Amino acid sequence: MRTAGFFRGNRWPAAMLLVGLGMCWNPCDGQVLVQAPTPAADAPQSASAADRSQRVATPAGAATTITLQDAINRARHYYAQYRLAVMNANLANQDRVQARASLLPSLSSTQQFLGTNGGSKIPTGRFVTNDGVHVYRSWAVLHQDIPAGFFTIAPYRRAQAADALAQAQAEIASRGLKVTVTTLYYNAIVAQREAVSAQQNLDSATQFLKTTKELEQGGEVPRADVVKAQLQFDQAKIALQEAQLARERAHLALAVLLSPALDENFTIVDDLDDPPALPSADQVDALAQHANPYLRSAFAALKQANQDVSIARAGFFPTFTIDADYGIEANAFALHSTDVSFPQFGPQPNLGYFVTVGMNIPIWNWGSTESKLRQADYRRQQARVELSQAQREALSNLTAYYDEARVARSELATLQQDANLAADSLRLTKLQYKAGDAIELEVLSAQAALSAAKNALDMGEARYRVALATLQTLTGEF
Numbered sequence: 001m002r003t004a005g006f007f008r009g010n011r012w013p014a015a016m017l018l019v020g021l022g023m024c025w026n027p028c029d030g031q032v033l034v035q036a037p038t039p040a041a042d043a044p045q046s047a048s049a050a051d052r053s054q055r056v057a058t059p060a061g062a063a064t065t066i067t068l069q070d071a072i073n074r075a076r077h078y079y080a081q082y083r084l085a086v087m088n089a090n091l092a093n094q095d096r097v098q099a100r101a102s103l104l105p106s107l108s109s110t111q112q113f114l115g116t117n118g119g120s121k122i123p124t125g126r127f128v129t130n131d132g133v134h135v136y137r138s139w140a141v142l143h144q145d146i147p148a149g150f151f152t153i154a155p156y157r158r159a160q161a162a163d164a165l166a167q168a169q170a171e172i173a174s175r176g177l178k179v180t181v182t183t184l185y186y187n188a189i190v191a192q193r194e195a196v197s198a199q200q201n202l203d204s205a206t207q208f209l210k211t212t213k214e215l216e217q218g219g220e221v222p223r224a225d226v227v228k229a230q231l232q233f234d235q236a237k238i239a240l241q242e243a244q245l246a247r248e249r250a251h252l253a254l255a256v257l258l259s260p261a262l263d264e265n266f267t268i269v270d271d272l273d274d275p276p277a278l279p280s281a282d283q284v285d286a287l288a289q290h291a292n293p294y295l296r297s298a299f300a301a302l303k304q305a306n307q308d309v310s311i312a313r314a315g316f317f318p319t320f321t322i323d324a325d326y327g328i329e330a331n332a333f334a335l336h337s338t339d340v341s342f343p344q345f346g347p348q349p350n351l352g353y354f355v356t357v358g359m360n361i362p363i364w365n366w367g368s369t370e371s372k373l374r375q376a377d378y379r380r381q382q383a384r385v386e387l388s389q390a391q392r393e394a395l396s397n398l399t400a401y402y403d404e405a406r407v408a409r410s411e412l413a414t415l416q417q418d419a420n421l422a423a424d425s426l427r428l429t430k431l432q433y434k435a436g437d438a439i440e441l442e443v444l445s446a447q448a449a450l451s452a453a454k455n456a457l458d459m460g461e462a463r464y465r466v467a468l469a470t471l472q473t474l475t476g477e478f
Contacts, residue, residue, distance in 0.1 A: 064266045066258070068185050071268070075181045075257040076174070085166075085173035092159075092166035099159035105144040110327075112137035132331035132339075139327035146321065148314035158307035165300035171293040175473040182469040184254045186462035189270050191243070191250035193458045198236070198243035201451055204426075205229070205236040208443060211434070225440040232444055272461040276468065278409050279478050281402060287475035288398050294474070298383075298390035305380035312376040315369035318361045326353040398474050405467035412464060415457040422446070422453040 066074070076082060114135035149155060212229040215221040255264045279287075330337045330350040338347050362369065426446040432438035472478065 062265075065269060066266055067269050068182065068271070071185050071254070071258055072178055072181045074259070075177055078260050079177055079180075079257055082173045082177045085170045089163075089166040089170040092163040096156070096159040096163040099156045102145070103150070103153065103156055105142050108141045108143070110137060110139045110141055110325075134331055135329065136331070136333040137327070137329045138333070139325045139329075142322075142324040142326075144322045145319070147319045148317035149311050152310055152314070154307045154310035154314065158304055158311065161300050161303035161307060165297055165304060168293045168297035168300055172297065172473070175293065175476075179466065179469045179473060181254075181257060183466050184250070184257065185268060186272065186465050188247070188250040188254050188268060189272055190458045190462045191247040192270070193272075194455055195240070195243040195247045197451055197454050198240040201447065202233070202236040202240050204447060205233040208430075208447075209233045212440065215434075220436065221440070228440050228444065232447070272458065272465070275409070275412065275461060275464055278405055278468070283478070284398065284402055284471070284475055287478060288394070291476035292394055292474050294390050295394055298387040302380070302383040302387050305376070305383040308376040309373070309380055312369070312373040315372060316362065318359055320360075321356075321358040323356040324353065325355075327351070394474065398471075401467065401471040401474060405464065405471050408460065408464035408467045411460050412457075415453070415460045419450070419453040419457045422450040426450045 112135075114137070116133045116135070147155075209226070209229040209232070212221060212226050216223060216226050251264060252262075254268075255262055255266070258266065328335075328350040329352075331339070332350070335351060336347040336349055339345065426443075426449070429438050429443050429446040433440065433443050
């Protein structure tokens with residue numbers, strides 16, 4: 001509410017009432033089973049891509065099938081750390097809007113009625129602050145602050161830099177979320193594949209124990225082979241239980257990111273056998289130069305620190321304020337009225353304006369302004385150091401992440417070949433054992449080699465996918 005003197009002039013009436021409206025938008029499925037047909041007990045175990053690509057989640061009940069991209073999109077709604085980064089980016093954007101608005105004049109409207117106790121002998125009533133018993137005020141007020149840094153636009157530029165910094169941090173969080181979801185997604189697939197392999201090992205151990213007992217009854221093998229086959233069966237049974245437990249844990253870890261109610265009724269698509277291509281080193285370098293959010297964040301932090309220095313330095317200079325008021329202040333709410341103190345002049349125009357200009361000159365504040373300037377300069381020096389380190393780390397990480405993806409990609413062919421050879425070796429060893437040309441230990445060794453080779457292949461494929469997602473934290477999508 002304003003109280004000020006009134007200077008009458010000749011203007012047309014103008015009165016405005018500005019109402020601000022605030023709006024806030026806040027955006028806010030079970031067991032992973034990748035079943036493969038259980039092979040016949042005497043069927044050879046193959047680790048070919050065609051065999052393993054059949055492993056797609058198919059549990060009982062109506063479950064939602066999701067891909068990796070579906071999982072990433074879901075996690076964007078429920079992962080708290082990512083949502084925090086997005087909220088900070090939205091807040092910084094609104095800070096930028098407010099900083100821009102602070103550079104422009106504000107317009108407001110003031111409506112007042114002053115009712116004075118009358119009944120005295122003088123026409124103005126009992127209070128000297130009024131010039132009549134009734135006083136009406138209706139003003140349109142134009143207000144402008146001109147701080148010391150107004151003409152350099154330092155506050156707005158700082159808000160722009162802070163907005164760019166928050167946007168870069170949100171992008172970092174988004175790419176980090178992709179790495180997290182990719183890791184958990186393929187961990188769940190690898191755990192499921194290991195559970196399938198453990199089931200196949202148990203089926204093979206069961207059949208081998210049966211075959212060994214039959215050969216013992218025919219006097220073809222000693223009792224020791226049966227004992228060893230029984231031990232292998234028991235170990236395979238325990239390994240299956242552990243693999244199933246690991247599968248459940250991996251599924252739960254993924255479900256935490258995909259549903260606000262920890263709904264586990266979803267299945268995931270096994271696409272490990274179709275790895276994407278790896279771009280060339282030159283392409284990766286070009287992408288990293290334009291899409292590295294870590295560098296953008298460091299540059300924005302330095303820009304923000306530079307503007308902080310400008311704002312602190314402006315504390316040594318004067319500040320100005322301007323208020324322009326236009327409207328009426330009269331004993332009647334009308335364009336013309338008679339002044340009760342001077343009735344002899346008849347009706348007079350009520351519209352008018354007055355302007356107030358203020359200047360504040362800082363003189364002495366016990367070194368506070370200079371201290372703020374030094375603080376801002378210290379932060380700018382630190383921002384420069386962090387930018388330099390971010391540039392060095394960007395080069396180092398780009399090389400390391402690309403080498404990791406390249407090596408992981410190059411190992412896949414060898415791992416696939418080893419798995420196929422191990423499957424063929426187990427098939428031949430079993431045939432030799434039945435023919436009496438191999439001992440029981442050779443069968444056990446071949447079985448263990450196949451299991452290890454298949455698990456190594458699964459882990460290698462998952463490693464390559466995670467390496468790609470990690471590389472894309474520096475380059476963006478490719």
